[in-house]
Amino acid sequence: xxxxxxxxxxxxxxxxxxxxxxxxxxxxxxxxxxxxxxxxxxxxxxxxxxxxxxxxxxxxxxxxxxxxxxxxxxxxxxxxxxxxxxxxxxxxxx
Amino acid sequence: xxxxxxxxxxxxxxxxxxxxxxxxxxxxxxxxxxxxxxxxxxxxxxxxxxxxxxxxxxxxxxxxxxxxxxxxxxxxxxxxxxxxxxxxxxxxxxxxxxx
Amino acid sequence: xxxxxxxxxxxxxxxxxxxxxxxxxxxxxxxxxxxxxxxxxxxxxxxxxxxxxxxxxxxxxxxxxxxxxxxxxxxxxxxxxxxxxxxxxxxxxxxxxxxxxxxxxxxxxxxxxxxxxxxxxxxxxxxxxxxxxxxxxxxxxxxxxxxxxxxxxxxxxxxxxxxxxxxxxxxxxxxxxxxxxxxxxxxxxxxxxxxxxxxxxxxxxxxxxxxxxxxxxxxxxxxxxxxxxxxxxxxxxxxxxxxxxxxxxxxxxxxxxxxxxxxxxxxxxxxxxxxxxxxxxxxxxxxxxxxxxxxxxxxxxxxxxxxxxxxxxxx
Numbered sequence: 001x002x003x004x005x006x007x008x009x010x011x012x013x014x015x016x017x018x019x020x021x022x023x024x025x026x027x028x029x030x031x032x033x034x035x036x037x038x039x040x041x042x043x044x045x046x047x048x049x050x051x052x053x054x055x056x057x058x059x060x061x062x063x064x065x066x067x068x069x070x071x072x073x074x075x076x077x078x079x080x081x082x083x084x085x086x087x088x089x090x091x092x093x094x
Numbered sequence: 095x096x097x098x099x100x101x102x103x104x105x106x107x108x109x110x111x112x113x114x115x116x117x118x119x120x121x122x123x124x125x126x127x128x129x130x131x132x133x134x135x136x137x138x139x140x141x142x143x144x145x146x147x148x149x150x151x152x153x154x155x156x157x158x159x160x161x162x163x164x165x166x167x168x169x170x171x172x173x174x175x176x177x178x179x180x181x182x183x184x185x186x187x188x189x190x191x192x193x
Numbered sequence: 194x195x196x197x198x199x200x201x202x203x204x205x206x207x208x209x210x211x212x213x214x215x216x217x218x219x220x221x222x223x224x225x226x227x228x229x230x231x232x233x234x235x236x237x238x239x240x241x242x243x244x245x246x247x248x249x250x251x252x253x254x255x256x257x258x259x260x261x262x263x264x265x266x267x268x269x270x271x272x273x274x275x276x277x278x279x280x281x282x283x284x285x286x287x288x289x290x291x292x293x294x295x296x297x298x299x300x301x302x303x304x305x306x307x308x309x310x311x312x313x314x315x316x317x318x319x320x321x322x323x324x325x326x327x328x329x330x331x332x333x334x335x336x337x338x339x340x341x342x343x344x345x346x347x348x349x350x351x352x353x354x355x356x357x358x359x360x361x362x363x364x365x366x367x368x369x370x371x372x373x374x375x376x377x378x379x380x381x382x383x384x385x386x387x388x389x390x391x392x393x394x395x396x397x398x399x400x401x402x403x404x405x406x407x408x409x410x411x412x413x414x415x416x417x418x419x420x421x422x423x424x425x426x427x428x429x430x431x432x433x434x435x436x437x438x439x440x441x442x443x444x445x446x447x448x449x450x451x452x453x454x455x456x457x458x459x460x461x462x463x464x465x466x467x468x469x470x471x472x473x474x475x476x477x478x479x480x481x482x483x484x485x486x487x488x489x490x491x492x493x494x495x496x497x498x499x500x501x502x503x504x505x506x507x508x
Contacts, residue, residue, distance in 0.1 A: 001102060006196040008109045010203060015120040017207050022124050024214055024227055030129050030186045032226045034136055037175055039233045041140035045147050047237055050200060055155050057245035057409045059163045064249055064418060066167050067394050068257035070174030071421045072229050074383065077181045078428050079264040170393060177386040
């Protein structure tokens with residue numbers, strides 16, 4: 001059973017790698033922001049399937065990964081464009 | 095057929111289904127022409143794949159607390175993916191797309 | 194070659210590829226995104242090496258907090274509009290950097306490969322003395338009991354880094370609030386996400402800190418998650434960055450080190466020496482120190498990302 005799960009982990013890792021090639025190559029910033037989502041779902045899947053330190057510890061790390069992938073996605077979106085556009089009500093650059 | 099064998103079969107079937115959805119999501123990510131469509135493929139397919147994999151792993155974790163933690167992680171990933179795909183999509187749609 | 198070894202090799206190659214991309218790309222935003230990806234993949238690598246504590250801290254700090262820090266730096270640099278950043282180092286500079294990296298990597302690889310088998314380790318002694326500390330997790334015992342001095346000095350370094358970041362402000366803004374380089378516009382989906390994530394994140398941070406006594410976790414991982422939630426609240430505009438000069442903030446920042454020092458000095462009179470714990474009281478003292486440290490670490494990391502005080506957002 002362990003070997004089957006490792007195969008699954010390897011497969012999902014290959015999918016994440018292929019996705020990363022496409023995402024990191026994407027010419028626009030919006031393409032790259034999707035990296036947080038890809039890692040958030042695919043990375044957690046790989047983590048749980050490979051379950052190196054025992055599945056109990058892996059669930060805790062998965063919780064951390066989930067929270068931080070969400071946080072990273074928000075950080076990317078908030079910083080993806082140059083801070084000055086005509087959308088903001090004042091002209092601050094901070 | 096004992097419970098253990100049935101649970102093992104559930105694990106294998108669910109994990110295979112999850113892997114298939116990940117494959118579908120990645121194929122969509124690679125082949126779709128536009129950033130918005132790629133975002134769609136990534137968010138929907140990968141989340142379903144993760145959900146199936148978690149269902150497959152539920153029989154293998156200690157019950158009840160670890161299984162509850164696993165479900166909490168899944169719900170968290172769902173909510174976070176939904177909102178962040180919204181945020182990215184809206185940023186694209188409004189054309190605030192820097193490069 | 195078993196499947197496990199194959200998986201480890203594949204993961205290692207992926208991490209390497211992402212690292213090469215991070216260094217090689219021209220776009221700074223892409224480099225930061227790749228760096229965050231690298232951090233999250235590295236935490237997977239640590240799990241593969243059976244180190245859940247390191248994996249937790251790597252995900253929290255390397256993936257989240259450092260990524261936000263670098264993104265802020267990127268945004269500020271981009272708004273500066275200086276042309277100096279277009280110049281790249283010349284070939285001799287790059288060659289020297291490459292040679293140094295190669296030497297360092299070869300040294301590390303040589304050390305690992307040439308280790309005697311079985312490698313010399315203090316792990317048996319560390320686990321043997323666990324019952325005296327009352328803890329179940331040997332990593333926490335090393336951090337808080339055997340090498341508590343190192344842990345305390347790390348926190349001092351963290352605080353010094355924060356002071357360094359604050360010192361970048363110009364004189365007229367000293368004591369004011371930090372800005373993020375962009376305005377938090379009222380943003381419905383983000384506010385919803387924060388309202389969902391914040392309670393879960395706070396509980397997760399406290400849970401990880403508490404469970405660190407017997408399972409992977411600890412003050413640093415818990416504090417890093419708390420800081421990520423705090424930064425998220427800033428992003429959503431639901432709260433204002435506290436002013437640098439406020440006394441309450443300064444107390445929260447330094448309470449970890451103050452309590453650590455107090456416990457250390459008390460150890461001189463009540464036990465064997467500085468930072469020694471009296472027998473039987475080790476675990477309660479460690480818990481008190483860790484509570485204070487989690488608060489301080491959370492506040493410090495959050496403020497590190499917030500940056501130096503700058504112009505106020507309202508005209």
